[in-house]
Amino acid sequence: MPKSKVYAHVFDEETYRNIVKLKSGGYISDLLGPIGTGKESYVFYSHDQHDRSVAVKVHRHHIGAFKQIPTYLRLRGTHSRGYINRIDDWTRYEFNFQQRAFGMGVNVPEPIRNYRNIIVMGFIGENDSPARPAIQDRDFDAKAWYGKISNYIVLMGRRHMIHGDLSPYNILNLKGEPFLIDFSQALKLSKMTLSYLSRDISIINNWFVSIGFEETIPEKEIIRTIDPLLLSGE
Ligand SMILES: Nc1ncnc2c1ncn2[C@@H]1O[C@H](COP(=O)(O)OP(=O)(O)OP(=O)(O)O)[C@@H](O)[C@H]1O
């Protein structure tokens, strides 16, 4: 029995069709193993037709998967009808942000293909074992990481992009290099969404302080570096 059939029972019919479509396009082979299971998504390890390792992120279709969806749709200004279309929009939004971040030189898994509720991207890991999130793997240079990550926040912010869920859970440590993942809660930066940027910055700053790196840049200073106008009228 092909391995993707083994997983068929965890997917709804629509998702299963989408997986078959990506397989027939050569973007993925069988889903070789689960890497991560969240409330809202599954991530699998697979290969593309050139035998390159890929990660396959499948957003779940079940009702109630995203409690925050209405708030995010309002902030994103997307208004598609029907649950499946909304999840598809949600996934496309994530993929687009990841593409833009990748294009700007931010360390993110290479976005390869988006189809409906599925994203195929470069696999961050060695052989078939995935890199661990920074919360579990502290083997890195905190000063160098803080420099890179705070710079990524600024670079993205200047392009009006907020990751929206930055934390040591969503930063993978590949041989000492940080990779930002999970753009599923990304938002366009404006005064209306400034609190989400502030949250990202404070989570990162607090985390670095908690692991003994004290030279974090104050939140307001980072925001000012992105765009001083964001703080006007405060
Ligand atoms: N490109 C990748 N390469 C290796 N491992 C990955 C990759 N993408 C995701 N993972 C693993 O899968 C886990 C879940 O991925 P991710 O954070 O994108 O989804 P999630 O937390 O379920 O997100 P969501 O908020 O959309 O539910 C990650 O913590 C990471 O361990």
Ligand SMILES: [Mg+2]
């Ligand atoms: Mg995550």
